[in-house]
Amino acid sequence: MAYAAVSGGREAIEESIKLLEYYKSGTDKDIETEAVENKLSLLVDRVMSEAGLYAKTYAALALKQCEGAPEEAVFLLRAYRSTLARNYYTRPADTENMRIVRRISAAFKDISGGQILGATYDYTHRLIRFDIDREHPAALQRHMRELLAAQKPEKLAPCPRVSDELKKEGLIDNCSQSDEAPHDVTVHMTKFPATRSARLQTLSRADSGFISGLAYSALRGFGQVHPTVGELRCGYVELCVPYLFDENESICIGEILITEAECFNDAGDRDCLKLAVGYGAVFGRNENKAIAMAVIDRELDAGGRYPAQNEEFVLMHGDSLEMNGFISHLKLPHYVTFQSKLDAVRKSRGPKDV
Amino acid sequence: MDKRRLTRILARADRRDLASLSADIRKMHRPVIVKAPEKTLVMVKMREPVKQSLFYLGEVLVCEASVELDGARGSAVLMGDDAEKTLDMAIIDAAINKGVFDGADRLLALEKEQEDRLMRENALHLKTMVNFESMDREAPNDLNAFKKA
Numbered sequence: 382m383a384y385a386a387v388s389g390g391r392e393a394i395e396e397s398i399k400l401l402e403y404y405k406s407g408t409d410k411d412i413e414t415e416a417v418e419n420k421l422s423l424l425v426d427r428v429m430s431e432a433g434l435y436a437k438t439y440a441a442l443a444l445k446q447c448e449g450a451p452e453e454a455v456f457l458l459r460a461y462r463s464t465l466a467r468n469y470y471t472r473p474a475d476t477e478n479m480r481i482v483r484r485i486s487a488a489f490k491d492i493s494g495g496q497i498l499g500a501t502y503d504y505t506h507r508l509i510r511f512d513i514d515r516e517h518p519a520a521l522q523r524h525m526r527e528l529l530a531a532q533k534p535e536k537l538a539p540c541p542r543v544s545d546e547l548k549k550e551g552l553i554d555n556c557s558q559s560d561e562a563p564h565d566v567t568v569h570m571t572k573f574p575a576t577r578s579a580r581l582q583t584l585s586r587a588d589s590g591f592i593s594g595l596a597y598s599a600l601r602g603f604g605q606v607h608p609t610v611g612e613l614r615c616g617y618v619e620l621c622v623p624y625l626f627d628e629n630e631s632i633c634i635g636e637i638l639i640t641e642a643e644c645f646n647d648a649g650d651r652d653c654l655k656l657a658v659g660y661g662a663v664f665g666r667n668e669n670k671a672i673a674m675a676v677i678d679r680e681l682d683a684g685g686r687y688p689a690q691n692e693e694f695v696l697m698h699g700d701s702l703e704m705n706g707f708i709s710h711l712k713l714p715h716y717v718t719f720q721s722k723l724d725a726v727r728k729s730r731g732p733k734d735v
Numbered sequence: 736m737d738k739r740r741l742t743r744i745l746a747r748a749d750r751r752d753l754a755s756l757s758a759d760i761r762k763m764h765r766p767v768i769v770k771a772p773e774k775t776l777v778m779v780k781m782r783e784p785v786k787q788s789l790f791y792l793g794e795v796l797v798c799e800a801s802v803e804l805d806g807a808r809g810s811a812v813l814m815g816d817d818a819e820k821t822l823d824m825a826i827i828d829a830a831i832n833k834g835v836f837d838g839a840d841r842l843l844a845l846e847k848e849q850e851d852r853l854m855r856e857n858a859l860h861l862k863t864m865v866n867f868e869s870m871d872r873e874a875p876n877d878l879n880a881f882k883k884a
Binding site for chain 1: 737738739741742743746774775776777778779780781782783784785786787788789790791792793794795796797799801808810811812813814815816832850851852853854855856857858859860861863864865866867869
């Protein structure tokens with residue numbers, strides 16, 4: 382069914398937009414953008430990841446504007462991004478030497494560089510802390526600054542990838558480096574079969590819920606069942622672009638926080654001599670999304686009859702803007718086509734059924 | 736000091752420190768803005784470890800600017816939307832290219848402060864270094880043990 386163009390309703394629409402402000406006016410307290418950025422940082426990270434734009438303050442501002450709806454915030458960031466030119470591409474980001482803030486392996490207890498739990502909710506009691514309602518933010522900040530100042534400076538030991546060790550053993554394929562220019566899904570339509578670069582970019586900016594659900598389906602039996610998280614790492618990666626006046630030099634433009642996951646699976650080779658790896662990487666601290674991405678990456682490599690193994694199904698239905706836009710369009714007037722459908726039903730029923 | 740190290744220090748620095756360095760340069764020189772600070776995007780290119788291929792992770796919002804100072808050019812690209820800090824970075828870059836920058840000691844001091852802070856942050860994270868004891872004696876949970884096997 383197609384929607385129909387309608388006219389009129391201008392005043393009602395203007396009042397409707399004003400009413401949005403009414404819904405935010407139930408308190409005289411404000412949420413400062415800086416507070417959203419720092420205290421709802423996982424939500425900010427999710428929005429940046431799904432928007433495909435790393436801009437913390439703007440993501441926080443977008444969330445504040447739309448009452449915290451991630452899909453609306455993603456829409457705002459994507460719309461804003463479309464107004465800007467893209468003048469640079471980074472040198473390939475070196476995630477192997479990221480400044481790690483969390484790193485774990487479910488495959489091995491002892492890994493070179495160690496397992497660092499970092500900040501995680503994994504071991505917290507899921508009980509609402511009612512005292513947070515009376516939290517004193519300035520005191521918390523002061524306390525943490527004092528804590529930081531009291532630390533003895535330490536260097537992080539190098540943390541080679543867990544998969545590198547298995548590559549050395551020949552248990553995982555060690556592919557030679559490819560410098561083929563990546564496909565950019567923001568510029569070119571994805572064609573199927575998709576390139577690996579198109580797949581990874583699409584999954585990285587996909588809706589967290591969509592790919593988590595897909596990965597869950599694979600774990601429940603609609604796929605390869607149970608991969609092992611070989612390594613999950615979260616940390617800061619320095620970004621460099623070529624220097625304007627000398628291409629041989631690089632300049633550092635800052636650092637971004639990312640989460641990477643590598644999952645080990647059966648390779649499906651006839652003699653079971655190898656393991657296969659799925660990879661995930663996303664903006665911010667969002668480890669379930671990174672793991673889900675790694676699960677799906679491997680499912681797509683394996684192929685099969687389940688949804689998570691169907692490339693077109695996976696890559697065409699997970700974009701937050703597209704999926705929510707399409708669902709949202711159902712609210713537009715479909716008067717003409719619905720009337721036609723209604724007429725057809727009435728005709729089929731005949732006069733006696735009326 | 737190479738450009739990467741220089742810009743790392745400048746990018747991490749507080750905007751007030753750069754404003755102060757830039758103000759010192761402007762006392763003696765008159766930088767001309769070639770490209771006023773403007774927001775633009777940078778696409779992040781990554782190499783994934785499985786097939787060793789390149790892909791795009793997403794874009795980053797940055798601010799860029801370029802200036803000329805007594806015939807020498809300077810430029811800056813900085814994450815975020817801080818136009819003034821970006822312009823100050825470009826001025827410092829131009830002064831260095833011209834050979835008239837005398838704030839090298841200040842930059843080294845800033846670098847030391849920044850590294851010290853990051854290493855203190857490391858210390859907080861290293862406190863969460865964990866050594867799980869496996870309760871399953873047969874579990875092959877050690878990379879080295881795995882290699883021996």
